Amino acid sequence: MSSTGHSPETRVFKGISASPGIAIGKAFVLEDMDLAVGRWQVPPEAVKAEVSRFRLAVADTRKEMIGTQQKILKLLGKTHARLIEAYLLILEDPLISKDVVKNISTNRVNAEYALSEAVAGAVKTLEAATDEYFRERRHDVLDVGRKILLHLLGHEPQDLEDLNEPSVIVARNLTPSDTIHMKTQFAEGFATDIGGRTSHTAILANSLEIPAVVGLHEITRHVRPGDMMILDGYTGTVIVNPLPDVVDNYRREREIRGAERRDLERLRDQPAQTIDGRRIALAGNIDSPAEIKNLLANGAEGVGLYRTEFLYLNRDTLPTEEDHYRFYAKVAQSVLPHPVILRTLDIGGDKLVDLGFPELTKSEQNPFLGLRGIRLALRHPDLFRTQLRAILRASVHGKVRVMFPMVSGLEEFRAARKILNACMEELRKENIPFDEKIEVGLMIEIPSAALVVDYLAQEADFMSIGTNDLIQYTLAVDRVNDEVSHLYEPLHPAILRLIHQTVKAGHAAGKWVGMCGEMAGDAEMTAVLMGLELDELSVSPGLVPKIKKVIRETKFSDCHALVTEVMKDPSRDNVQGLLRRFRNR
Template identity: 30%
Template sequence: MSAVAAARSILTQLHELMASRISAQGKLNQVVDIIGEALNSEVCSIYLLRDGMLELFATRGLEQAAVHVTKLGVGEGLTGTIAANIETLNLAEAAAHPEFQYRPETGEEKFHSFAGVPIVRRQRAIGVLTVQHVEPRRYEEVEIEALQTVAMVLAELIQNAGLVDDEHPGSLSSNHTGQEVLDGLQLVKGLALGQAVFHQPRINIEQTVAEDVEAERQRVYLAFDKMREQIDQMTGQAEFGVGGEHEEVLQTYKMFAYDEGWSRRINEAIDSGLTAEAAIERVQQRTRMRMREIDDPLLADRMHDLEDLANRLLRIVSGQLGTAASVGLRGDSILIAKNLGPAELLEYDKRRLKGVVLEEGSLTSHVVIVARAMGIPVLGRVRNARGLIREGDTLLLDGDFSKLTVRPSQGVLDAFEARFVRNRERQAAYAKLRDVEPFTRDGQRIQVMMNAGLRDDIPMLSLTGADGIGLFRTEFQFLVSAALPARDRQTRLYRDVLDAAGTKPVIFRTVDIGGDKQLPYLSNEYGREDENPAMGWRALRLALEREGLLKVQARSLLEAAGGKALNVMFPMVSEPWEFEAAKAVFEKQIVYLKTLKRKLPEAINYGVMLEVPSLAEMLDQLIPQLSFISIGTNDLTQFLFAADRANPKLAERYDWLSPAILRFLARVVQATAGHRVELGVCGEMGGRRLEALALIGLGMRRLSITPAAVGPIKELVRQIDTAQIGAAMSRWLANPPPDMRAALSDWAVQQGIEID
């Protein structure tokens, strides 16, 4: 029997049962019999969430005396694990699972196989539906799908009968009336002040079983047509100009809207007997369960795009089109959502939308790329934001320090508004330095370059007056694409960047993927299987193995730079042979392009990222082959300390002003002295004023930093005497003070150098 036929057989019987006048308990008692017989399963049980515990409410096959007696905590045993994780379990031998717990009163010791699905209502588990069998076997996929469909219908019956806890965990209580400060993850920097507005994309589904399958199918067809029309219109009206990464994001989003596989799965759910709304939600429940199993953040972000589209489709098919975007924003607003798709963000009035707060979200998500292009600050990973914030609350979004202040006191509000004023004043002061070359007080020219990765970052080159792009992260184009970017697309991007930069240099770093930057369209031979992905199969290691990937990028860069200088940098080089192998890929492409009589770069400069400490021991062998070296302080520091920079418990140990790091950097400076190789630092360290002061004291003369830091660092450079800070650093490195950060701060204050 197919999943559709099995589910339809059960739903037909459930439809009649739900229309009957027997009690809710009586209905559940019959439900377990219907499911057990349809799936030929000896045990079928329903557990419901009551008083915070999962209570056995009905069973076929277990001891009847255990009903309303057996209770499990959420997260306890196999059933509790299903509820806690909102996941499906399918086990041939239940006792072999680490969370297995034996309850003697149920008489389940003779049953080996076990399968269970969560009963979900409004994205929380309100119960669990389980089946068991004497013989050890995994249930067929068609049986699991039938259970998941039935669980959805049960959710309606259970909720309407008032059998489960009504209060949503984390719901807003009357205690939340004063000021609160919530932490989050900085996704897009900036400050925002506005009133809380809830995006509210969810639709409550009141009827799950279809009366007329063909009528439901027609409703879905019409909804798909309308949704696709909306997406087409939106992609044609994006107000960012032509060719930005946001455009690629929307094209990827559009691809999901036209995905035949997604519409087919919804139609199959309708065939099983569900209404159009229930079918869309049924498919999305499966998607959400898959998302919880995905460690790859990029693939999870793509799933969020599908969630956004499903919400849109639900609103269309149900006729409930009232999101905050369609109603309209009445004043300066900060949008609150669990997550948000790029198309949903584009629907809002850009004049009144001042910021976005997400309970989820990640740096690589599509909505973040679009928000950055719109200039809207975004704070993500704000836990229980929708539970702690009321509609209309005054919010202060501090994207610079990753904080959200809810219902601020008047004093805090005044201080925040004063920061707004100071920010504007400081930005105006930095703007005056745009065309000023950064010389120190004793006449040393410091190159202040910027990091970039998106086509939309390039205008910042002229706005900030940076000396060039010291790090162009080519992998960003790969991260926002639904498939491996074609050679002509890569070439077009690199050519646009070089044209926009004009006479200013651009250093292209070859693709740095793997680790925390996974690509869903490449096989998972790397990264996800590494115990420590940051130190695993990533960056140049991966590119050398997949020579086709590097070969296409090499040709794209060479063709894009025809008639200009090309600066190429290889990431995560740990030994000289890796650099030589990567350079050989480029040299082969040069020979090939010559046979095609293509215009080649007038000069090619090769460099490396020094991130792996082992490379420092081999610089004498490598320097003669290099034009430049860029020290990647983010990865270098975690490798030196063996401290994962993403682990908050290790944050205090991850200090760039540690004497160990500064001594290491000083050795690299000494190793390159007297050689015709440019040495610089690219990364967050160079964009912080106190750290930049230390780097200049060590002898660094080139910093590549985030565009927002260019103005502050140019201002700092003009206050420094390199001879004085150089002498102070030499003393401290020879005899480190107990607190290097404090010592450097005190010295800067004494010299009249602003370090904040």
């Protein structure tokens, strides 16, 4: 959409989307204080009074902040209140208190000027920091400086109390004390000059579910109070004085998104259960603890595949047991009461060359058939043990399961299990607690494992089918090779048979069987997978609502009948026809 329509005052700003949603409304502009203040000389006899005036302003600021802190603690909780603690520390910082008093006393300047000098100095030092985090703290210093200045000048603290009609709030920055008096029902959206995804504005907007765009640089300069505004928190776009048809478009968009969200929210707390009562565990595949919040918000019941590989990437040294432990404990705790499956290291040897395994430099001709997954772990048991010990230690913090990748048969599973048992024995000797009943499983992703799955099912506590590799190895198709990628066929009868056998073997041994490959997240396949009696599907977080919706709209008995039909003639054409009819039934 164009910003240069017929209406000359239409302007489009791009910022950082900090909280999703669309806000449409009039601008409420919070005016900003300029810290540039005049300098004048204080007569020698008034220096003492000037110092006390400054101390009084600091004391008043502190009182105001503590009051705000109490209110925030009550209304928004600890995370927000902690922001005020940082402000209080800055307020008490000798760089402000001592230096300002010294400047007033020795140079006989007015308190406002001495304060602005001290703040400017601190901001300058922080600006020079190479670390983004430290640089960002200069905004906190500026905010504290402004608050003291307001008290020095005897201004009423400015806040959002005057907000009396639904508005989009435009400000340089929103501090906790700005927002505390805000009547949230009138806040349609937040647009700020500064800030990132982790700023106070973003945290607040997310917890209040108010759309927000931050980092808009100079939006406060270009918006007048009462200007019509559209704020798109999905894309980080803000439109000031939009054309009427643009407003209509966004209204429609807002309605559609709202309806989608309501659907999703309704679904979130519903079980993944068919019409006729068959329940399946619907979990998610993730790489980092940061994804858990979103995963649970999407209505997943646990983590069906936690890829531990990222812990080994982008670093110069091997992760220590503590590094592993910290992440795993975090994941285990944050998914409770649901379980998490931690899959042990599944990378190729080439990724470890820089981490102290120079002998792995030799490039492999067929890396997919080479030293990776459990093979690499068994070749370097120390590496493996570090990870297993951490997993075991983390198991006391939640429901942790451990899963081995790339197992081709019994020997590898037993060898891995033996190392795990040795780690358990070590921990017992060291009196370190772990879950003695931790479930130990493996990925079924190599055809040879699928073909001896009845033996594996005797010894493993669970199995999870990794379809990406299983399909690629079974059909001998490299799906990133354009010449053969059309042969990559999840519904190939050979694949369906391997899945079927795996589930049957698992159930015969009293074990549960899941699927964590991409096939699990393909809504077209859900009915077949349900009919094959998989106990768990683990998909990427964004796909959870869609798959759950399909499950809840399907009858298990129909899925069962579908699979019976499929197995009678598992040719591709027949299966696709059956699926089409099933969808349109």
